[in-house]
Structures are given as C-alpha cells and as structure tokens.
Amino acid sequence: MRIYIDEPRAAELFWEGMREVAAGAARHQDDDLYRAIVKIGRGALAQGGELVPQCGLFLQCPVCQAVAGQRCINVPRHPLRENLLHPERTELAQMALREEVPLPPPLRDE
Ligand SMILES: [Zn+2]
Helix, strand or coil: CCCCCCCCCHHHHHHHHHHHHHHHHHHCCCHHHHHHHHHHHHHHHHCCCCCCHHHHHHCCCCCCCCCCCCCCCCECCECCCCCCCCHHHHHHHHHHHCCCCCCCCCCCCC
C-alpha cells in the first residue's frame, strides 16, 4: 500500500514531526525512542517518502560527537558555517536510514 498525500510539504511536515519526537527523546535520553524514530523513518522511505537533511539530528555525529537531538558544534577542521549539522552526519543518517550502513552507537543493536 502506498500513501499519497496531496500536500507539497508532506515530507517536510513528516520530518518536522519526527524532530519534535526526537526532541522529547533527547530530553529523556531515551535511546528506545530514537530506535523507534529510525524504524518509522525507514517505514516512510519504504512508502516512497523523501529524506531531508535534518534527519541527521536523529543520530550521533561522527565528527563532533553531538548526541542525537543535539545540534553539531564547531570542531577544528570541521567548521559548521551556516549549517546546523556536519555534512558527514547528514550523509551517515541518510545511509543508515536506507540500511546501507549499520546504525552508529548507541542505537546499534548488538
Ligand atoms: Zn557534528
């Protein structure tokens, strides 16, 4: 079953909602909630949803180690400029959501 939503901002709204859930997960340091977010995100992609760059927020940054839900911070040789997130983090999140790479810790299932 494919869901068609006649709303040009559907993908944006979806991920905005996911970010709000992620903010709650960050407040409560709830890794299970992040795993649920990843699961929902994968479901959305399977339904033909699109990724947005901000989905990097759901995972720990491989560059500055900002945890899920936290914005990236400037570190030597990796200035953020106008970006909220390091590009490496966005790329990792997109690949992890597409299951091309394993989830980074602490979300990886052992
Ligand atoms: Zn970062």
